[in-house]
Amino acid sequence: MPTLRPADPDDAEELGHVRHAAWLWAYRGQVSEQHLAELSPLRERLAWLEWFSQPSSPSITKEAWVAVHGGRIVGFTTHQVLRDPIVLAELTEIYVRPDVIRAGVGRALMNNAVDRMAQVGATDLVVRVLEGNVRAHRFYEALGWSRVRQFKKPYRLGEAGSVTVVQYERRLSPPTEPG
Numbered sequence: 001m002p003t004l005r006p007a008d009p010d011d012a013e014e015l016g017h018v019r020h021a022a023w024l025w026a027y028r029g030q031v032s033e034q035h036l037a038e039l040s041p042l043r044e045r046l047a048w049l050e051w052f053s054q055p056s057s058p059s060i061t062k063e064a065w066v067a068v069h070g071g072r073i074v075g076f077t078t079h080q081v082l083r084d085p086i087v088l089a090e091l092t093e094i095y096v097r098p099d100v101i102r103a104g105v106g107r108a109l110m111n112n113a114v115d116r117m118a119q120v121g122a123t124d125l126v127v128r129v130l131e132g133n134v135r136a137h138r139f140y141e142a143l144g145w146s147r148v149r150q151f152k153k154p155y156r157l158g159e160a161g162s163v164t165v166v167q168y169e170r171r172l173s174p175p176t177e178p179g
C-alpha cells in the first residue's frame with residue numbers, strides 16, 4: 001500500500017509528469033486531440049507551481065496529497081473547502097499513475113481526502129467528472145458517491161466546443177457531539 005503525505009512544491013516536477021500521463025490515459029477520445037497535444041509535463045509542472053503559490057486563506061482550505069510507493073509518486077488528490085458564506089467542499093482532482101491503476105491507490109487517496117475535508121467541517125462533498133469517464137464513474141459509485149446532475153462546460157484551454165460534466169455528491173454524517 002502507498003504512503004500518503006501532503007504534497008510539497010518540490011514535488012511539482014514529478015506531479016507534472018503524473019498528471020500529464022494520467023490525462024493522456026484517461027481522456028483520449030473524450031476531449032480533442034488538439035487539447036491533449038497542448039498538454040505537457042512542463043506545462044503541468046508550472047500549473048502546480050502556481051497552485052502552490054496560492055495557499056489556503058481564512059475562507060478557503062486547499063490541500064494536495066500524494067501517494068508514494070516504491071520511492072515515487074503514484075497518485076495525488078487536490079481538494080478545497082470554502083467557508084464563506086456556506087461550507088462548500090470539492091474534490092478537485094484525483095489521479096493515479098496509469099501503471100498502478102486498480103491497485104487500491106485511488107481508494108487510499110480518496111479516503112484520506114474525505115477525512116481531511118470532514119476535519120474542517122465539510123458534510124456535503126462534490127466532485128465533477130467528464131461524462132465519458134466511465135471508469136471514474138464506477139470508482140465514485142463504489143466509494144459511496146451519488147450521481148446528481150450533468151451539465152455542459154467549455155474546454156479548459158479556451159478552445160471552441162464544450163464537454164459534458166457529471167456531478168457526483170457525497171453526504172457525510174455530521175460528527176457526533178461528545179458526551
Ligand SMILES: CC(C)(COP(=O)(O)OP(=O)(O)OC[C@H]1O[C@@H](n2cnc3c(N)ncnc32)[C@H](O)[C@@H]1OP(=O)(O)O)[C@@H](O)C(=O)NCCC(=O)NCCS
Binds near residue numbers: 100101103104143
Ligand atoms: C479513477 C481512479 C482515480 C481510480 O483509482 P484506482 O487506484 O484505479 O482505484 P482503486 O484501485 O482504489 O479502486 C477502488 C474501487 O473502485 C472501483 N473501480 C475502480 N476502477 C474501476 C473500473 N475501471 N471499473 C469498475 N470499478 C472500478 C472498484 O470497486 C475498486 O475496488 P476493487 O478494485 O476492489 O474492485 C483512476 O482510475 C484514475 O486515476 N483515472 C484517471 C484519472 C481520472 O479519471 N480521475 C478522475 C477525474 S475526476
